[in-house]
Structure formats: structure tokens, C-alpha cells
Amino acid sequence: MANFRVASVNVNGIRAAYRKGMGEWLDERGVDVLALQEVRAQDEHVQEFLGNAGWHWLHEPCDIKGRAGVAIASRNPSIAHRVGLGAADAQESIQSSGRWLEADFDVDGTPVTVVSCYMHSGEVDTPKQEAKWAMLDAFGVRLDELAGAEGPSSGLVAVVGDLNVGHRELDIKNWRGNRKKSGFLPRERAYFDRFFGERGAEITGVDDSVGLGHGWVDVGRTFAGEVEGPYTWWSNRGQAFDNDTGWRIDYHVVTPELGAKVAHYVVDRAASYDERWSDHAPVVVDYTI
Numbered sequence: 001m002a003n004f005r006v007a008s009v010n011v012n013g014i015r016a017a018y019r020k021g022m023g024e025w026l027d028e029r030g031v032d033v034l035a036l037q038e039v040r041a042q043d044e045h046v047q048e049f050l051g052n053a054g055w056h057w058l059h060e061p062c063d064i065k066g067r068a069g070v071a072i073a074s075r076n077p078s079i080a081h082r083v084g085l086g087a088a089d090a091q092e093s094i095q096s097s098g099r100w101l102e103a104d105f106d107v108d109g110t111p112v113t114v115v116s117c118y119m120h121s122g123e124v125d126t127p128k129q130e131a132k133w134a135m136l137d138a139f140g141v142r143l144d145e146l147a148g149a150e151g152p153s154s155g156l157v158a159v160v161g162d163l164n165v166g167h168r169e170l171d172i173k174n175w176r177g178n179r180k181k182s183g184f185l186p187r188e189r190a191y192f193d194r195f196f197g198e199r200g201a202e203i204t205g206v207d208d209s210v211g212l213g214h215g216w217v218d219v220g221r222t223f224a225g226e227v228e229g230p231y232t233w234w235s236n237r238g239q240a241f242d243n244d245t246g247w248r249i250d251y252h253v254v255t256p257e258l259g260a261k262v263a264h265y266v267v268d269r270a271a272s273y274d275e276r277w278s279d280h281a282p283v284v285v286d287y288t289i
Contacts, residue, residue: 002108003263004289008035008116008160008250009282010233014071015041018049020277025268026053029284032075033105035116037162039069039098046071060084062098069098070116070161078103079111086138095120095131096138107289110156112258113146117161122182129182132164136191143195143214147255155257156289159216162233162280163251167192167218170228171248183249192218195253217259219252219285220267230267233280241273250283261287 007029011017014036026034034055039046043059050057055073060083062068072078085100099118104111117139122132139159146157165188166172178184190205197203199215224230231246240246252265263286270276 001288004033004107004112004287005029005031005284006033006035006114006158006160006252006287007031007268007282007284008037008252009278010037010118010162010250010280012038012278012280013040014049015045017277021275022277023049023053025277025282029268029282031284033103033114034073035114035160036071036073037069037116037118039071040066041069058101058103060098060101064098067098068118070101070118072101072103072114072116074103074105076105079106080104085117085135085142096135099135110289112287112289113157115146115157115159115161117159117163119162119164121164122188124180124182124185132182132188136188140191140194140214143216143253147199147215155255156261157255158258158285158287159253160251160283162249163253164249165189165192166247166249167196167221170221170226171231173228173231173245173247183247215256217254217256219254219259219262219265220248220283222259223262223265230269231281232267232283236279241276250280252283252285258287261289263288 046057046059050073056077057073058081059071081103085096102115104113120132122129166184169175186207190207190209193205194203194211195214195216196218197213201213203213204210231248232250234241234246265285268282
């Protein structure tokens, strides 16, 4: 069996991240597949930082220059890839450009799919939140499609990235003060109750809504257990990072088949504020394929 290391991180702009030390981290990390969010760059920049270093890469930029953008870099080329989320006629309402990129890989003869996802951050009672609701709806539909018997990777699928929702109270240090803010709204969290609920079962969400579970696995919570965090994002305001006042909003959401193959999970939190190269920390998972 092969160790397949998948890392995911919101780089908050790939050019800035590389200026601050991302390249040194990547050189030492032994990653097989790297999923990036908020790339905020053009193809030539991805080539400069990743392609020229020997990585194969895929990039889905946002239609709005300087915004969003997702990418997947890999040591071996993908065998297929897809972009966008939702039906073609729904793309505009979902606003998924630069937010969803799927890639299929052959890992020693076994097909595995990795998806880089950058969920809308949202803002209560604004069009930004409406776009987030639409993308969360489409996210659930695609989870069911990817998990189906006719899926591209025989059940081995990882949707990774910045999902901009803290699922449970354990996922946000100051959860009490954020219950009415996008990122910790009960309705948002209920989606995650269903994402991780038993597939096909009726799941009552934290907002009392009822829907069918999708049956996927939250690798971070499963591996870490019932503990606070481990957080993956910290505000640049005050001393949030130094005090570890963070949010766990970066996930590896995987099928049960792939969840059973998790060997190790870690959040690569920088040793100090000055050593960070993004306001997010990479989430690194080893899968035994």
C-alpha cells in the first residue's frame, strides 16, 4: 500500500504566500497532492511558483480578477479533471467560478478524486449569503453524486478546502459571540449536520431543520476527537493567533471508504505569528491507499 499525502490550505494569495515562505514549507512537507484556495492569481503565477518547481498543476481562476481561485498541484499528473459546481444553468446563481476544482488521480492503480473547494464566506442578509446558501445546496448534491456507485473513483473521494463554516461549538473558540454571524449560523451548521449524518437517514440539524444525511466523514473531528479545534484560521486582529483564538473552517470531507484509510491528520500551525505565510494553516492528511 502507498502513502498518499494530501494537503489543503487557503493561501490568501499565492504570490504573497510565497514571499512569506510557503515554498520552504512545501519543499519539506513531502506532499503528493496540494489543494489551494484563494489563489488570487493568473495561470502564469501558478506556473512560476509551482510549475517551475516540477509540480503538475490545475487552476480554476475566478471570473473576477484578484478574487477567489482554486488550484490543485500534484507530483504525478491527474488523469481527468472538472471545474465548477452545479448544473450549467445554475452556475451564475451559485457563483462558483474559482471555487470548485475536481481532479482524479491514479495511485498505484487505484483511482482517487481530490476536490479543492473554496466556499463563499457570506454575510448575513446580503447577496453574499444568498450565494453561500446556493453553493451549500449544490455542495450537498455533488457529495451524493461523487459518493455514488458510478462515481469516478470507486468511493475514494476527498473534498478539501476552506468551507467557511465552523460546524460545532468545538470548532470556534469564541462561539457564543458568533452565533448570529456568517460562518456559525445555525442554518449553515445544519448543512454540516447533514453532510456528516448517516447516509439516507433523517437528520435533525442544529436549527431544527430535517433532511437526509449524506454520510461523509469529517477527518479532522474524527481523528482529533472531542477537543477544541484544532483551529485552522485566526483573525489578524488583536492577538488571536498568539492566544489560539481560532476557527476550524478548513476540512477534509471524505467518503467512508477513504475515511477508513486515514493514517494521520495534522494542522501545520506555524510556531509563531511572524512565521505564518497565510492567515490559514495547512491541513495535512496521510491516506494509506
